[in-house]
Amino acid sequence: MMDIVKKNGDKINIEELSRELGCKVVEISALKGTGIKEAADAAVEAAKNGKTVPMHTFSGPVEHTIAHIEEAAVHNMPEEQQRWYAIKLFERDDKVIEKLNLDSAVMAHIDEDIKNVEKELDDDAESIITNERYVYIAEIIKGCYKKKSAGKLTTSDKIDKVVTNRFAALPIFAVIMFLVYYISMVTVGTAATDWANDGLFGDGWHLFGIGSADYEDASGAYSDALEAVNGFVTIEPDSEDFEPGTALETLKSYKPEGENPSVQIDVEDEETLEVSQLTVYYKEIPANADKDTTLGITYLDAVKYFEEGGESAFEEPDPASYGVWVPGIPVLIEQGLDAVNCVDWLKGLILDGIVAGVGAVLGFVPQMLVLFILLAILEACGYMARIAFVLDRIFRKFGLSGKSFIPILVGTGCGIPGIMASRTIENERDRRMTIMTTTFIPCGAKQPFIAMIAGAIFGGSPWIATGAYFLGMAAIIVSGIILKKTKMFAGDPAPFVMELPAYHIPTVGNVLRSMWERGWSFIKKAGTIILLSTIVVWFTSFFGWVDGAFTMLDESQMDCSILANIGKAICWIFAPLGWGDWQATVAAVTGLVAKENIVATMGILYGSGDATVWQTLASSFTAVTGMSFLVFNLLCAPCFAAMGAIKREMNNAKWFWFAIGYECGFAYVIALMINYFGKLFTGALAGAGDIIGLIVAFLILAALIYLLVRPYKESKKLGVKVKVTK
Structure with missing residues (x-):
């Protein structure tokens, strides 16, 4: 510093x-x-x-109590260790108490002494020691430290007057997080991810984008011309017996009834697969025609397009003819497999399983890296430390401490270190509650899934990613209120003391290092856990029983697969949430292995056939069911690795299963309410089943409101003394 x-x-x-x-x-x-x-x-x-340093002493009451503790509990230890252990016992350090395993009578005697000094100094033991140390530090620096402008506000102080303001702090935080997700999920991040999904893990891309615009124009002109002529005369350029010359003569010889007749054609949106109707005119487009519902080319213009272009005009434009075309990884792998005459099952495993699954996950790496860079900048400059301070004021009203935000902040990268960071919370009840709720915040593994749902169903809206972050925060606060009103978690929140670092410009090296550590962890998981999972998902989805025989299935037979049978057996559980089909059920279940698996599984199950995974998702989910699916997978139990961390930190099977059960149950009821209230507001309620579901949703809402407003078990008001040190 x-x-x-x-x-x-x-x-x-x-x-x-x-x-x-x-x-x-x-x-x-x-x-x-x-x-x-x-x-x-x-x-x-x-x-x-080995020279001993001068020992500083605390105030009289504290020294008197520490001397009592030394005499009663640690007098048999080496002399140089006695004072340290005595201070830790004074602070009621759980790990030291567990290590020493003192007699209950001795602990009762020590506790009585500590309570006496707490009463005398009107503070808790840990805060007393903290304050004594600050007093000692203040005495030392009097003669060693000289400020240039004593009493004047520093730049950090001036910034803090704005960003930690009681009224402006939260709106500023919301705007900053919106910008973070907008940049990473919509602008810079989306452009990079589109290239990764459509180019690197798709058909390919034009080098440096040169020729891409010309190819898009040529492809659009070909599609419009083909749709225009097919409105009047059907031709199929993709069929094996297609003859361009014969087709052109057929088109030229067509004579309709009337001077300028029109026909209605169905046009499918490439992104959403939504079908809309357009009007195609034979000779010319009337001046008063609606441009939104009229194809921009007439039949005669389309015939002219094919006539002037020759036989090649009937072929879809080749992107390689427009600049330098770089084939995507799946294309190159398929060419290599065809060159060695690879067997069908192995080709399917590699292309439809590994490449489709792992590629679907790795395609979101650019968005992840942009997000990790922005979060690293916020952390390195000192802003996130202020948010812990700001949220302490809010969390404390709901029974949580600002200390709970530190694990939440760490958990934005990965839930496992976030869970482990709960060790900094001394209060056992608060620590357990933080462990249970930390994984509500979207970690890096959930970001690809959020981006996929936002892009396929909600048009890439930045509010989805930002909303997911604040939904996690809201779930933590609601859970804190509910749990604090139970006997298991009742009590005042732990005190929160934190030194705020001065603002400074982050170094490029530190930011890039933080981004790479988080990003590399994401990539490694894609190459290990996700890889193995995609192999299992592919095998179980493309093998099954047909006519009593176990065999490899084609895409039209996937409903007979092992995975389909497993999904159908449990999909009824999720039917009240609006997505009771076996594909969505299986994707949610595989997400328990690793959250990235949701994207990988969808890449395999929804990406088969001619339609892309984005198109199939858009046609399989409504906005309501898509939101229900998103929320459930955001809030339910984390991946197996994070569950292992919860088990280790809880160190108790009962608490572990309670935590997992609470997370799954909370996610389920929230998703259920979203489904039925969403159907109510959109007018999509249908049948007695939906009416019963809506009644259940209202009952759940009433129960949640009751749990939120009922009085606390131990006290009607949570309070804490806050001591500010300079």
Whole structure:
């Protein structure tokens, strides 16, 4: 931090500080990497020296209690360790208490002494020690530290007056997170992901984009001309017996009744597969024709297009004719497999299983990297530390501590370290509640799934990704209110003391390192867990029993597959959520192995045939059922690896299963309400089943409202003393 000290024009007397502390003090800057080696050398030298440092003393009541603890509990330990253990016992450190395993009578005696000093100083034991240390630090720096502008606000202080303002802090946070997801999921991130999905893991792409626009124009002109002539005379250029010359003569010889007749044709949207009707005119488009419902080319113009283009005009434009065309990975792999005459089952496994599944996941890596860069910048500049402080004010009203935000923040990258970060919470009840709710926040593994649903069903709206983040926050707050009103979690939240770092410009190296660590973890999972999962999903979806024989299936027989039978056996569970088909059910279940599996499984099950996975998803889900599916998979139990972390941190089978059951149950009832209330508002309720479901949804809503407003078990008001130290 010496770079910040010097930047502010402050001065530290290193020699005086070394004398006061009794050890060598070294100036370092972790940001710039200066002084690190010197500090390490000084630490090694101090360890070899073995010289004791001056012991600072606390205030009278605290010292008196620590002396009692030393005498009662740790007097048999080496003298140099007694004071440290006594202070930890004073702070009621759970791990030290567990390690020492003291007699209950001794613990009762110690606890009585601690309660006496807490009553005398009107504070809890941990805060007392914290305050005593700050007092000691303040005494030392009086003669060692000189501020350039004492009493004046620093740049960080001025910024904090705005971003931590009681009224402006949350709106600013919401705007910042919206911009983060807008940039990563809509603008920069989407452009890169579209290239990855359509180009790298699709048919291919034009190098540097040169020729892409010309190809799109040519492809559009060909499609319009083909649709125009097929409105009057049907031709099939893709059929094996198609003859361009014969087809052209047929088109030219066609004579309709009337001077300028028109026909209605069905046109399918390439992205959503939605079918709409367009009007095609034979000779000319009337001036008063509706442009939105009229094809922009007439029959005669289309015939002229094919006549002038010759036989090649009946062939779909080749992208390789428009600039340098780079084939996608699936195309290259398929060409290689065809060259070696690969057997059909292995070709299907590689292309429809591994490439389709893993490629669907890796296609979202660009979006993930952009998101990770932006989050790394917010963390490195010091803003996210302020959000922990801001949210502490809100969380505390609902029974949670600002300490709970630290695991939540860590969990945006991966839920596992987020769960492990709950160790910083000393209060066991708060720690367990944080473990249970941390995975509600969307982690990196959930981002591809969010992006897929947002892109396929909601037109790529940035509000979906931003809403998913704040939905997770809302779920944490609602759960905090409900759980805090039960006997298992009742009690005041843990105190939250945090030093806010000064704002600074993040270094490029640190930001890129953070992005790469998170991104590489995502990529490694795609090459291991996701790879194995896609093999299993492909095998179980393309093998099954037909006419009593176990055989490999084609795409039209997937309903007879092993996976389909498994999905059909359990899909009734999810029918009240609006997506009771076996494909969606299987995707949700495989997401328990790894959340990326949802995308991989959809890539296999929904990406078969001529339609892309995006098109099939758009036609398989409505906005309501798509939102229900999204919310359930965001809030339900995390992946197996995160479940393992929950089991380790809970260290109790009962608490582990309670946590998993709560997460799944909470996700289920929220998704159920979204489904039936969504149907109610969109007028999609149909039949007695939906009416019963709507009644159940209202009953669940009433129960949730009751749980939110009922009084606390132990106290009607949660309160905590907050001590601000400068």
